[in-house]
Amino acid sequence: MSLILVTGASTGLGHATADALAGDGHDVVVHARTPDRVAAPSGAGRWAGAITGDLSETDEIPEVARQAAEFGRFDAVVHNAGTMHAPEAATVNTVAPYVLTALMEKPSTLVYLSSSMHRDGSTDLTRLADGTATYSDTxxxxxxxxxxxASRWEGTAAHAVDPGWVPTRMGGPAASDDLTAGHGTQTWLATHSTVxxxxxxxxxxxxxxxxHPAARDPRFQERLLGVLRELTGVALG
Structure with a gap:
């Protein structure tokens, strides 16, 4: 049994991920923007806890990390929270995962939600702070x-997941991928150490x-970490 945090767990893929993990017997802490958005799982009462905070507001992100710390060290953290709407997308999709990762005790496994649309993203990091970033960029x-x-901290694995185009509120009813398959990979990664x-x-x-080749480019990675550090005032350990 693992202690797992899932961000953005009020609806869609986040809720499906948290519900599946709880159904498998894991202790799941869910994050939602506000307390009224913490949805009950199938068979209410299975959440190990809930934390709240608006990840589009940079001032609220450290408070989310503080609430998470009250549960101790997580075995896995699934950074699922996301939005397609500018200008919040840069903060929710990129800045929040960075700050939470930097401020929280390191888990055994970190899982971050990506998208096939990342392949159309820009390496122009000025967009990170000026409000012009697209969903693909983030x-x-x-x-x-x-x-x-991925290789920064001994004992901590990091993986990115493309969940596919799934019929959630964000994906829309025309989405062609399967919702179960959409959350299956992150639940699998969060609970299996031999992948x-x-x-x-x-x-x-x-x-x-x-x-995208830039995602594996050490020079781009270092530029990104530097911009995030300067933008947030938070450095990775």
Missing amino acids: KLWVTALTLAL TPPTGGYWYHQHTQDP
Whole structure:
């Protein structure tokens, strides 16, 4: 049994991920923007706890990390929270995962939600702070962040997941991918220590793929970490 945090767990993939993990007997702490958005799982009462905070507001992100610390060290953290709407997308999709990762005790496994759309993202990091970042940009950046972290801390694995185009509120009813398959990879990664590669994978439906070349470029990764450090005032350990 593992202690697992899932961000953005009020609806969609986040809720499906948290519900599946709880159903498998894990202790799941869910994050939602506000207390009224903490949805009950199938068979209410299975959450080990809940934390709240608006990840589009940079001032609230450290408070989310503080609440998470009250549960102790997590075995896995699934950074699922996301939005397609500018200008919040850069903060929710890239800045928040960075700050939470930097401020929280390091888990055994970090899972970050990417998207196939990251392949259309820009390496122009001025967009990170000026409000012009697209959803694709932010998903490229969080993928590069993931792969930069993959070998940073001994005992902590980091993986990026493309859940596919799934019929959630964000994906819309026309989405062609399966919702169960959409959350299956992150639940699998969060609870299995023997995967190949053991860290630094870009996954789609439990199979690895090649991400945008910039995501694996050490020079771009270092530029990204530097911009995030300067923007937030928070440095990775």
